[in-house]
Amino acid sequence: MDISTNTSIIHNIEETAFERTLLDAINAAAKVTLPAFRSGLSVDNKLDEGFDPVTQADKEAEQVIRQVIEGAFPHHMIIGEEHATKQTDSPFSWIIDPIDGTRAFITGVPVWGTLIGIAHKEKIFAGIMAQPFTGEVFLGLGSKSTYSRFGSDPKNLTTSKVQNLDEARLMTTTPALFEGEQLQAYLNLEKQVRLARYGCDCYAYCLLAAGEIDLVVEAGLNIYDIAALIPIIENAGGTITTFDGSPADKGGNIIAAATPQLHRAAMDIMAKK
């Protein structure tokens, strides 16, 4: 056994540990989020006056995700939306958004997700998006992006081959993300694509990785909103950066596209603003 094979085996063992922890974490989170989703349809829902089930579910879900991560990797850093950052001297950090798409969550639409990314130093090398109501899991890890549903065998994800705006299916959560010249640029982009659709939050990026749509353009994202989605998109063959072509890993104004050509065409319109 030569060194490269050995390294590869060690690498695989690490990947398996990361994957298992990501899956354990989203399963733990689902036990908190699902009972709070669609309280109107839940027979078990017993709300006290003034109790906010969404905020509560958000905080509790992050708490259980942190517990899973700390059990598996006690020295890693953890950055979450709802609780204080856990600072350590580890080069690894986990980035959590327990419920991305709060508006989808509170209106009963199953396009919100639990997002967890893992970074080594500056590089986000793994990410998961889970939609527990539909039972879907999108995972970017190693060199692959995979999809599974209700625990089915994972299938590889590949972005579409669309290169031109006039063939592209575009999504953004809402045009209200944009203002002023940026809004004008976005509306200009929308006029040039095959179709535009609103209201999909993190689900849109996963549909992009799956080849179901071709372009996502959003403004004002934070690191929790996007970190987990980067490996899912890049491993599926997509390109994701900020409007000016910088790395997407800190959030900001984001273009995600099925191909480099389509990404460039969208950037040509959005980057000027």
Added chain:
Amino acid sequence: MDISTNTSIIHNIEETAFERTLLDAINAAAKVTLPAFRSGLSVDNKLDEGFDPVTQADKEAEQVIRQVIEGAFPHHMIIGEEHATKQTDSPFSWIIDPIDGTRAFITGVPVWGTLIGIAHKEKIFAGIMAQPFTGEVFLGLGSKSTYSRFGSDPKNLTTSKVQNLDEARLMTTTPALFEGEQLQAYLNLEKQVRLARYGCDCYAYCLLAAGEIDLVVEAGLNIYDIAALIPIIENAGGTITTFDGSPADKGGNIIAAATPQLHRAAMDIMAKK
């Protein structure tokens, strides 16, 4: 046994036959629509050049729905979006939209639905909405609206108690449904509600019946888009009419609301335009 009891028994037998036929029809349609949904994720997808899976699925789904209806009620009229109306002298007519929410369908978002309504003369007295990917069925029949998922026992649906715009969760498929003064009125309405969300097609009306949202406002609907949803909303306690308060059963510009008070408040804004 007095006459009223007897009538009630006959009525129940009829209801059971209608319900069984609606369920048979949506199950038959799902066998056509699901394989065409998310072709990018389907390993079995073998598309020829120039073959449009959506149009094909739409037509085939309506065909199998018609077959189920004709098997059970051979003399009833059938009005569908994709095929010619079947005219008879029966007072009963079935109104079909095999895939409502085509844009959701072709972008992989599970908020499209198969809609079937049943009218006796002018009155639409039964309707079903099925979302086969999520396994959800919303049924309005008799005096009830019910929800079931993957064949679970039906639960009764009830709209929320929201009466005021500033508490209301509003949905519309896209603001692009509105133009000119109507768009201004809609944007005015949007400013007054608690939150507005886009992109949900027929799913929005079902979320309204389920108490998850409070208000749906859309323009330019046709009879296929809305017929099946009317009993689902009304039996759950909601109010649905056109902007000027006329019956919704022919389509047009539609306001659906959780309560009569909220419906009136939305109509006060939209009816002027």
